[in-house]
Amino acid sequence: MVQLWYMNSGSEDQRLEHHLTPPQLADLDQINEETGVLYWKIDPNNDDGEDNLDKLKTDRGYNYEDIMEISKGTLPNYEEKIKSFFTEHIHTEEEIRYILDGSGYFDIRDASDHWVRIKVIPGDLLVLPAGIYHRFTLDTNNYIKVKRFFVGEPVWTPHNRPAEEISSRKEYIKKQQKGF
Ligand code: KMT
């Protein structure tokens, strides 16, 4: 089961767990309802997994994909990228990540603007809706390999908070008020 929890706001290393004391786990269904974040577990090592991934790509129109390996030796401008991934931001489109190897944390804002930390490991497929405030960090393993999907020509540009004037943010807030 995917693990997600509410974060403490301590200034220790971003790669640590940052659990509250005592730890307070979050519920995936509730987070889905209040933030629109989607999650699937898809085992890349069996045929069903491949079929499920193909079906998801077709259903959601994901016609672009590439692979990104985040580690000191494999990612150009590593330090700069790591910093920008962990700066709270939104995008104009969904952020879709399928974890192939390694691990890391996606932090997303819940409906009360609290940070929820989602630990991702191989086989996890996470969709962050357009306009949700989020950030990403490696954990202490310092390595993740992900497949990125996109509908059409990819746009990876982050818009750092505050980004209230961006239309994907306005749309996101409307959807959140209506219920996803
Ligand atoms: C983003 O935009 O937040 C990212 O691409 C994070 C890196 S994906 C593991």
Ligand code: NI
């Ligand atoms: Ni992002």
